[in-house]
Amino acid sequence: MTILRHMKSMMAGTALATIVAAGGALANPYEPYEGTTLVVSWPSLSHFTFAEELVEEFTEETGINVEIDYIQYLSMRDRQLLEMSRPEGEYDVVAWVVMWKGEYVSRGLLTPLSQFFTNPAIVDPDFDIDDIADAYLQNGGVVGGERGYLPGVSGALYGLPFGAETSILAYRKDIFEEQGIEVPTTYDELRAAMAALDEAGIPALTSRGATGHQVTAAWLMHLAPLGGKIFDEAWNPVVNSPEAVEAAQVMREVAQTGPDGIPTFGFGDAAAAFLQGDAAMHLDTLKIAAMSRNPDLSTIDGNVGYALHPVGSRCGSETGGFAMGIPANSPNQEAAFLFLQYMTSKQGDQRMVELGGDPVRISTLEANTEGFDEYPVVAEQLPCADPDWRPLIPEWNELNIDVLGQALTKVITTDDPIQPIMDEANEQIRAIMEREGYYKWADYRAGE
Template sequence: MMRTSRATRLLALAAASTLTLTACGSDDSGSGSGGDAGSGGGDASGETLTVWIMEGTNPDATPFFEEVSTAFEEETGATLDIQYVPWASAHDKFTNSIAGGTGPDVAEVGTTWTPEFGDAGALMDVSDKIEEAGLADGYVDSVLESGTLDGAVYGAPWYAGVRSIIYRTDLLEEAGVEPPTTWDELVSVGEALKESDPDLIPFPVPNSTHTTTPFIWGAGGEVATQEGDTWESGLDSPESIEGLQFLESLAGEHDLSTPAASTWNEADTRDAFARGEAGMIISGSWTPKSIVEANGDLEGKLGVVPIPGPDGGMSPSFAGGSHLSVFETTDNEDLAWTFVEMMTTGEYAEMWGEQTGFFPATNDLLSQLEEAEDPLVAPFAQQMLEASATLPVTPQWGQVEGAQTIPAMMESILGGKASPEEAATTAADEMNEIFGS
């Protein structure tokens, strides 16, 4: 059922679209029907299901969806109309289609957008479908949570990626150290790398949100918390500031980063690592494969370890990816759900993960990846299963992303323009203003 304030929310959605340009990632028991087309589709011969898929996640998605379309038609009788949408223009396309009531039957929606579109009344609550399919405990908690708003599930987890520490095994070996398992060890490993090679950047600290949040969460802080219907920033809490102070110390007191990194994004950090300029970085589960493919000389020289907690364990890392959402305007919600279940579980979820480098978002498939013990995959799978988190599940989060609140805070800290306390207070005030708008 659509919310009574739908028109108001659509106007706010249209305004927010000028700020938000990208989604989240510029993964047998309780796993649904596997390779079958799912339950509830029935005989839909002659019908067509329109599906929007974001362009670029899979470099060559056409053969994959040709196979999916064939299997879907064999199972249901219906045909798929797959339409590819560039990430850069997707938010505007969604906003315009929602306002005009011309959305698809099913769409891939970035995990940080799902609450926004769900709150606008555009997406169907599929919580009952998930329960009926036995998937309530089958999907990874963090990815399911990011699609849940006020108890309604507006997106079924399709795929996700998580960030951990990628390091150069040969450089750590030359320095005589093992990969870090605590924050103190992160410092000591970085210092050993610097002593071994003074020209190396041991651990660049960029201004990226997804490099910053593990240290906020690891110190016990929160990006924001919800009380009733109200969200409030947690960036200025003592725990969050402790995490920010540690990051500042890596770049300042311990000299493990470089001043230039204060303006770097994740792509800049990854490129520096691929060029051999950095010894350890925080980057995504899709990164090692792409680095090795582009730099054959690094074959066998990469390692991965979960982001450590202050005294051991793991610091939570953002699980970003995409949901598959059923639009309220669909004429056949059962057929639409059949497609969603088919794509998010079993062989097609696994196949998509293999082709894209992202993880399927079901616990059973992730456990298989962890147990396979691939050194460039298993640590990421462990991170996602045991220590992944989501950003605040609020319709206003897209505006926070668009305002670059966290990157601006980090650039201010790393550039020496403000202390962690001052920068966190400024960022928290900006975030709270957005939440209250």
């Protein structure tokens, strides 16, 4: 059953969802927007290319045309900022990496979604936003709560997750069985498994490690479960805390026991090392599961197991990926909302699974455990996904690449003591935060 036919059947007996036309006939909620053309800015990544067929179905069922502007995701922010800053932009829908949401909202570039959710003519009563994984929704779409980017009563919804992710552990079942190694559930067990694999001459855990945001992302994978943070509650940087230094030490051990080349690896390289049989473990985004089933990418399908991200002093897996929203200067905002709703509806989420994408709804994960061994793990992992995994502030790009991305390269490419490296990074971060005014109120009150 197509999404529109399903919607019609569900709406037929629901008075709140009925639009009454002249003469009392039921109207098509998409009809006022038939012939509209939406322009959508998407990254040229697999989840979004898989979605093309769903977009075609949207056009077929609604009469709303869609043009997709695919951009390499690292170049997408500059293009989107340019278009959304014009009096009237080209884009009606944009997908953003979760780190960009605060910047977009602070510049007044996005439309709050609340105004659309108050319009019964365009809101599907079966949309059930509570079914969307809360970690994904908060991480990708909510702005203005605690610290400006976390949940809170002052927060507002600007986007819906699409292509969102958390981290899980993928491992080679055959290697673990041959070596008699238990699947690690804690960081102590993970480090012990790395050492045992290394002693057996088997590269242990693959990882990103290229200078800049890649090596920082790898470090963050360990920072959260080991109890570390980037800032304390007063925006003081704490990347030199014992927890942060331990996470950096784990990174060093990963580079020493993992496959050759980690200091040059981006995500694709790290994933390829696992998929081509050159590493026994992969601890990163859940997207590795779909990649492992792809014969064009993987030689290890059938030998991969999935487990929760190991726990340190707490559980804390990644929150990341993408969300979609509506630019403030879009000329077709209601039609754009209908597109967002369609793509992230229960039926749309199920279609994304069928097309090879990653679901964002708990019900979809629970309904598709057969054939997707990672889905039960992801559903169990999501309550531990950390919405403060990285600070989603406008300054993060600079901190991520220019400070931490340089310091952590020293960690994994030298034998220098780690504490002084992280102390220097901490000082650099504090100077940036001082420059951006994060301590003005504290300084003002201190002088009263």
